[in-house]
Amino acid sequence: MASPVTPGAEDRLRRWLIRRAGELRGRPLAIDERIPVGTLGSLVLERAAMAARGLARFPTRSPRPFVGRGVRLRAKHRLLFGRGVTFGHGSLVDATSVHGVTLGNGVTVGRNTRIECTGSVATLGAGLAVGDGTGLGTDSLYGCAGGITIGRDTIVGNYVSFHSEDHVFASRELPIRDQGVTHQGIEVGDGCWIGSRVTVLDGARIGDGCVIAAGAVVVAGDYPPYGVYGGVPARLLRERSR
Structure with a gap:
C-alpha cells in the first residue's frame, strides 16, 4: 500500500x-x-x-496565446495580441474589420464569448482594441462594427453585450432594415467594472474607474470618470469615494 x-x-x-x-x-x-x-x-x-x-x-508567431477547446478564430491576420492572452473554451473571434482586433498583455476572452467585428458584408466594421490586463467575461457579445475601445485593467462581467451600431428608423414608409445604420463607436476607460448582464449601446463613452451596475443599459452619451451608474437607462447613482 x-x-x-x-x-x-x-x-x-x-x-x-x-x-x-x-x-x-x-x-x-x-x-x-x-x-x-x-x-x-x-x-x-x-x-x-x-x-x-x-x-x-500560431506556429510562426510570438508571443502565442492560450487557446481553449472549440475556439474559432477568423481573419487571424487581423488579430494582434500581447503576452499571456487567453481565448476561453468555445469563444469566437472574427477579426474581419478595418482595424482588426488588438488584445493587450494578459487579456482574457471568456468562455463562449463572441467578438464579431463586421455585422453586415455591406459595410466593413471598425474593430476592437483592449488594453493590458482586461478580462472579457464569459457568454458575452462584442459587436464591433462601429469600433469598441476598452482600456487597461477593466473587468467585464458575464452575459454582457456591446452594440456599436444603431439602426436608422426615421422613415415610416421604409422598412427599418432598408434605412441603414449609424456607427458612433463605444469607449470604455481604464480600471472600470462592467457588471453582469449590462448592455452597452452605440455612442456610449464610459470614463476611467466607472462602475456599471448589473443589468444596466448604457446608452449613447458621456459617463464621467469614477461614477457608479445603474438603471435603464443608466444614470449616476453616486460617485466613488476617494
Whole structure:
C-alpha cells in the first residue's frame, strides 16, 4: 500500500504548481491555500493544453496565446495580441474589420464569448482594441462594427453585450432594415467594472474607474470618470469615494 503524501511534500508540490501556473499565465497568481493540490494540478494541465493549442494555431508567431477547446478564430491576420492572452473554451473571434482586433498583455476572452467585428458584408466594421490586463467575461457579445475601445485593467462581467451600431428608423414608409445604420463607436476607460448582464449601446463613452451596475443599459452619451451608474437607462447613482 502506497504511503500518503507527507505535509511537507504536499506543500512543496503546491508551491511548484502555483509557480508553474503563474509561468504559464505570464504573471503571478494569488491562489487560496484551501484549494486541493489535485485541483491545482488539473488547472496546470489544462493551461499546458491551451498553450499547446496556441502553438498549433500560431506556429510562426510570438508571443502565442492560450487557446481553449472549440475556439474559432477568423481573419487571424487581423488579430494582434500581447503576452499571456487567453481565448476561453468555445469563444469566437472574427477579426474581419478595418482595424482588426488588438488584445493587450494578459487579456482574457471568456468562455463562449463572441467578438464579431463586421455585422453586415455591406459595410466593413471598425474593430476592437483592449488594453493590458482586461478580462472579457464569459457568454458575452462584442459587436464591433462601429469600433469598441476598452482600456487597461477593466473587468467585464458575464452575459454582457456591446452594440456599436444603431439602426436608422426615421422613415415610416421604409422598412427599418432598408434605412441603414449609424456607427458612433463605444469607449470604455481604464480600471472600470462592467457588471453582469449590462448592455452597452452605440455612442456610449464610459470614463476611467466607472462602475456599471448589473443589468444596466448604457446608452449613447458621456459617463464621467469614477461614477457608479445603474438603471435603464443608466444614470449616476453616486460617485466613488476617494
